[in-house]
Amino acid sequence: MPAASFDPAHTRIPPVSLNKERRTVNLIRLTARFGRSYAGEITAVIVLQLVTTLATLYLPDLNADIINNGVAQADVDYIWSVGRTMLLVALLQVAAAVAAMWFASRAAMRTGRDIRTAVYERVSSFDSEDMAHFGTATLITRATNDVQQVQMTFLLFLNFMVAAPIMAVGGIIMALRQDAGMSWLVVTAVIVLTVVVGIIAAVLMPLFKRMQAKLDNINGLLREQIAGIRVVRAFGREDYEAARFAEANQQITRLSLNIGRVFVTMFPVIMLILNLATAAVLWFGGHRVDQGLVEVGSLTAFMQYLMQILMAVMMGVFMLMMLPRAIVCADRVEEVLTHEAGRVAGGSAGAGGAPISKGSVRFADVSYTYPGAEQPVLERVSFEAHPGTTTAIIGATGAGKTTLVGLLPGLYSPSSGQVLIDATPVTAIPREDLVGAVAMVPQKPWLYSGTVASNLRMGKADATDKELWDALRIAQADFVDNLEMPISQGGTNVSGGQRQRLCIARMLVSDAKVYVFDDSFSALDALTEAKLNAAMRETVRDKTVIVVAQKVSSIQHADQILVMEAGRIVARGTHEELLASSETYREIVDSQAEVRA
Ligand SMILES: Nc1ncnc2c1ncn2[C@@H]1O[C@H](COP(=O)(O)OP(=O)(O)OP(=O)(O)O)[C@@H](O)[C@H]1O
Ligand SMILES: [Mg+2]
Secondary structure, eight states: OOOOOOOGGGSOOOOOOOOHHHHHHHHHHHHHHHHGGGHHHHHHHHHHHHHHHHHHHHHHHHHHHIIIIIITTTOHHHHHHHHHHHHHHHHHHHHHHHHHHHHHHHHHHHHHHHHHHHHHHHHHTOOHHHHHHHOHHHHHHIIIIIHHHHHHHHHHHHHHTTHHHHHHHHHHHHHHHHOGGGHHHHHHHHHHHHHHHHHHHHHHHHHHHHHHHHHHHHHHHHHHHHHTHHHHHHTTOHHHHHHHHHHHHHHHHHHHHHHHHHHHHHHHHHHHHHHHHHHHHHHHHHHHHHTTSSOHHHHHHHHHHHHHHHHHHHHHHHHHHHHHHHHHHHHHHHHHHTSOOOTTTTOOTTOSSSOOSSOOEEEEEEEEOOTTOSSOSEEEEEEEEOTTOEEEEEEOTTSSHHHHHHTTTTSSOOSEEEEEETTEEGGGSOHHHHHHHEEEEOSSOOOOSEEHHHHHTTSOTTOOHHHHHHHHHHTTOTTOOOTTOEEOGGGTTSOHHHHHHHHHHHHHHSOOSEEEEESTTTTSOHHHHHHHHHHHHHHTTTSEEEEEESOHHHHTTOSEEEEEETTEEEEEEOHHHHHHHOHHHHHHHHHHHHHHO
């Protein structure tokens, strides 16, 4: 696949925010859509949790029975027999709980994995406009941290969804069965706990929301600083950048500490409420036992049920507390998944016309405006380029040359007009066919971490070693003495000129019909460039070659030269024709001749 060169960092448009109702729905929709594949596991969780909860609810009842009928009557046999039942129920409870947890974790983790895969696949189909729409940093956070949050919430939900409601309702029924006279105590404890935990949750929610934004922020900052580390060093900006990072880091630390502080107070407060409830049960219940209104065993059971009810309420509130953060995250993930990917990227196999056999290129009245920009970068550009010919594009920096050639491999699509290859609009060519037909040496040459061989084979997966060596020889990449030579991410362990030559070799390996060089000789000295051109002549004989160049010397033998100025083609022809007809071209030639003189 030809590498695309784009730098979305400088065209960042904040993602559109969705309206509120859609947001909550997103979390449900996302987990439902991806969790559906694990219906088997989820059913198991439901059944097993039902078993666990019923066992949990049954135990205090048995306990009360032992105390009331065994201990109180001093009936040791009775104690033993009910005790055995209790032991069995407890074992069953533990086994079912462990199994439920196991299935829940499996379902949640796999759902998370599937969401991550979906995000990854969607992002891979983005063209540079889509990338610019989101920005790289947030896409990384969304694919990792945000999915993680959704996954954790889903796990929590699976663990509590059956247990909490049944435990709360069942606990209330069982408690009242033991002693209806103290129902007011249950009501009071539930209300107090709900209110207190609710207040804590209300404090935490906005903090969680802010946390997500801060994570995006520090992620973006780190990316920029690591990618630009050389510039930072060259300009002695270490202190400034360090301060910027320290500030972002400090903000996250402060926020985390605030969240931590709330958590720290939360647990003692909850324990206090639980203990107060116990004390109240003992106090009021004690009097009732004294008065003969209730048996000791029932009081013990009542207390245990109250604890279970309060635990269930807590689980529920915890769940609610996780929700806001998960909703924000699910929303951000959905935004990526539902983002209408670029028109070109949407081209699917089977669509469009005949397969690309020749590689004739035609631009018909093509205009292009970057998203969010006011002025078009390309205006009504028309030209044709045929197999076996070389078309050169020359023009001042910022004239729109890179934008123009970027339309060919479908990095973005024309705002108006059409780009056609073999008379088929690029937008209608299936993605796989298009990347096979157009190979490009991007202006910012990019290599992937791996080896020379792994990078070259991107152009053609099944290329033989001989083909790779041939391409390297033609591209004048004589510094390579081993195909397994390691390449670091971005190709930072080779020089700019070496990187350019490796990218040229990568393009030569591919069987593409259209070869695009975007300013690919800029880092080559004149002698190397001449040797490269001579060596390439045979390889590109039947290709449609499009060369963007700054130096007239690189292009003067081209079959046609297009002179660009501010997004328009202002003159076209061969070197000689242009010398005679175009003032702009003469100026370019003169400016370069002067240097030589
Ligand atoms: N991603 C982008 N978003 C918005 N505007 C952009 C983007 N990329 C380029 N431009 C603008 O489009 C114009 C043309 O850029 P382009 O990269 O096509 O020029 P170029 O002719 O290749 O220049 P150079 O010779 O320096 O490579 C420039 O004015 C630039 O500011
Ligand atoms: Mg350019």
